[in-house]
Amino acid sequence: MNECDDCGTMNRPSAAFCSGCGTDLGADAEFAAEEGFSVKWLVLGVLIMFGTNIGLGFLLGIVLAATGTKVSIVFTGLCGMVAFALGGYITGKQSPGKTILEPAVAALIAVVLSAILQGNANPLALVIGGALPFLAALGGAWLGERAQGTI
Numbered sequence: 001m002n003e004c005d006d007c008g009t010m011n012r013p014s015a016a017f018c019s020g021c022g023t024d025l026g027a028d029a030e031f032a033a034e035e036g037f038s039v040k041w042l043v044l045g046v047l048i049m050f051g052t053n054i055g056l057g058f059l060l061g062i063v064l065a066a067t068g069t070k071v072s073i074v075f076t077g078l079c080g081m082v083a084f085a086l087g088g089y090i091t092g093k094q095s096p097g098k099t100i101l102e103p104a105v106a107a108l109i110a111v112v113l114s115a116i117l118q119g120n121a122n123p124l125a126l127v128i129g130g131a132l133p134f135l136a137a138l139g140g141a142w143l144g145e146r147a148q149g150t151i
């Protein structure tokens with residue numbers, strides 16, 4: 001809620017003017033919007049994590065095929081960790097306010113997307129293959145928030 005400084009009326013966080021006395025709440029409303037959940041950064045977070053995961057996996061596949069190394073779950077797992085940590089970091093650093101929630105939800109969506117794409121949608125694989133990238137994203141987001149100075 002957004003309390004009016006002049007009359008104390010509680011207004012919606014997005015309200016531009018007080019519903020009680022009509023005072024311009026512009027600055028406060030803007031602040032509330034910045035502190036709130038950012039759908040833009042949620043979508044960007046998913047794109048960065050999912051895109052980097054697929055991109056890195058693709059590059060890794062080429063390198064491994066060229067060197068004749070067998071693709072191992074360790075490599076793909078590392079790939080996912082790096083991609084999600086990076087996505088979490090960028091989302092945490094760039095989105096305004098305390099935004100650990102956006103990278104967290106973005107990581108969840110990206111984990112499920114990646115699992116479905118890899119034909120790996122059974123719950124156990126999701127938990128094992130998703131928990132580590134998810135934690136990596138949270139770690140990255142935490143670093144990003146620190147870099148931004150909000151924590």
Ligand SMILES: [Zn+2]
Pocket residue numbers: 004005006007008009018019020021022023
């Ligand atoms: Zn008021």
